[in-house]
Amino acid sequence: MSLNRRQFLASTLAVTALPRFALAAPHPLRAEPVVSQILDAGEGQTAGFGFNGSTPGPELRLRAGERLSVAFENNLPDPTAVHWHGIRIANAMDGVPGLTQEAVAPGGTFDYDFVAPDAGTYWYHSHHQSWEQVARGLYGPLIVEEATPPDVDHDITVILDDWRLEPSGKMAGDFGNMHDFAHAGRLGNFAKAILPEITVNRGQRLRLRIINTATARVFPLALDGIAGRVVALDGRPLPEPRDLSQVSLSPAQRIDVIGDVTDTVRFLFPTPEEAFVMGTLEPGQDPVTPREAPVAALPDSPRPTPSDSPRALTLRMQGGAMGGQHAGDDIWSFNGVSGLPDSPWASFDRGETARLRLVNDTAFPHGIHLHGHHFHEVNEDGSPGDLRDTTLLMRGETREILVVFDNPGKWLLHCHMLGHQASGMKTWVEVA
Incomplete structure (x- = not known):
């Protein structure tokens, strides 16, 4: 479907506040059906999924180095789990059914408990049937503040999303087609x-x-x-x-x-x-004198230095419409293998550096996400560039990334176009 002018007009957008948790332990986090005003005010509402009665779910906000304890309860009709996207945490808390935990059954509970070591902007979302559950709204922001936050008047979380809706506001039910x-x-x-x-x-x-x-x-x-x-x-x-x-x-x-x-x-x-x-x-009627100080760099947490002799591996994206043949048994594959194999795609000693060559041999873009780690996108001159946990490769594009595998466990590596993940584009690595 194409996006038309009416659907982007700012004057008709329903703007909602993100609910927030005050710091207390443990935080209750309840996955459940919710009804939201996604269309313009006065138009039809949308039934979907959310946390604690809303979508997005409550903004979880804490300081770097603090512990987050979450008492999760699944009140959905289907199993689910919560993945803490981008946080460098213990593997058992990563929230990936089939790899780090069992999916939480309807009516079941699970206690997530971890220290958030690095300040930054993160989020949490379902990692079970995520191609449907995230599309229905099962996600929320996770904000880890610096010990001394930058001098600003407002710290504002902005969520970008799109929905496939019928004119009535009902969510189109063609999930997984x-x-x-x-x-x-x-x-x-x-x-x-x-x-x-x-x-x-x-x-x-x-x-x-x-x-x-x-x-x-x-x-x-x-x-x-x-x-x-x-x-x-x-x-x-x-x-x-x-x-x-x-x-x-x-x-x-x-x-x-x-x-x-x-x-x-x-x-x-x-x-x-x-x-x-x-x-x-919208600006109010009380302008203030702008600060004279330029915007300064944020304080950074310690990060491992990549080795000068990294291990070289290639991960090739294959399949999809107009994508040619591949050896996998689903729509998409990595290196000819669809879905999670029984054995890891690669195993690493803790602290080992790898130089991964990502090759998009398909006709569509892919956002490749590595759990439990950040990685450097390699610059054209071969030097380490930006640190990311998800890198975007357009059709036919190749990019190298440098990863220091310093977080032990079994870590998912997948396309974050969640329908692509569901139909084959995922694998895993193991860090001893």
């Missing part, structure tokens, strides 16, 4: 930026934590009304703030922006014809 799985995934016909209902004033400094929670949509994103700098990608700080320009966010990727309000802050979806407004932050 083979056309979606074999092509670009479940692309919605209604998209927006979910923002808190706050007023920002000209001159105020904002931190925007932008998360793409869509199951398939690669969001092109531009901002105006803010003189900003990019300070972090996928939760990890950049060594130096970077100029803010149009970016593309794969499903699961995040970007942090800090900047000063100059006008209505607009979140734009650029197209060749025009830019559609997905959401806005």
Whole structure:
């Protein structure tokens, strides 16, 4: 389905506040059916899934080094589990049924308990039938603050998503159809930026934590009304703030922006014809004097240094419509193997560095996500580049990444276009 002008008009977008947890232990987190106002106010509502009565679920916010204890309860009609995306945690807490835990049955419970070692913008979401459960809204933001947060007036979480809806607001029920799985995934016909209902004033400094929670949509994103700098990608700080320009966010990727309000802050979806407004932050009537200090780099946590002699491996994406033959037994494969094999794709000693050559031999983009670790996207000169946990490869593209496998356990490696994962594009590695 294509996205039309009406579906992007900012004046008709329903903007909702993200509920938040106050710090207390353990946090109750309940997966359950919810009803949401996704379409414009006054139009039909949408039945889906959520946590604690809402979608997105409550914003979990804590400081780096603090422990998060979650008493999870599954009140859905189907099994599920919670994955903590991007957090460097113990393997048993990673939330991947079939690899790190059993799926939590309807009416069942599971206690997640881990320390969040690194400040950054993360999120949590279902990792069981995720191609459907995440599309129905089973996700929420996880924010880990720095010990000394940057000097800003507002710290704002922004969620980008799209939904496939009928005119009544009912969610289209064609989950898991083979056309979606074999092509670009479940692309919605209604998209927006979910923002808190706050007023920002000209001159105020904002931190925007932008998360793409869509199951398939690669969001092109531009901002105006803010003189900003990019300070972090996928939760990890950049060594130096970077100029803010149009970016593309794969499903699961995040970007942090800090900047000063100059006008209505607009979140734009650029197209060749025009830019559609997905959401806005409106300025109030009380402008303030902008800060003179430039946006500074965020403090970084210790990170391992890649070895000068990494182990070289190639991971080839294969299959899909117009993708040619492959040896796998499903729509998609990695290196000719579809789905999770009994043995890991590769095994590493703790602390070992690998240089993974990712090759997209398909006709569609893929966002490749590694659990439990961040990795460097390798620059053209061969040097380590940006740290990410999800890298976007367009059709026919090849990219190398450097990974220091320093977190022991069994870790999933998969496409975060969740229909592609469900139909074969996933594997796992083991770190001893």
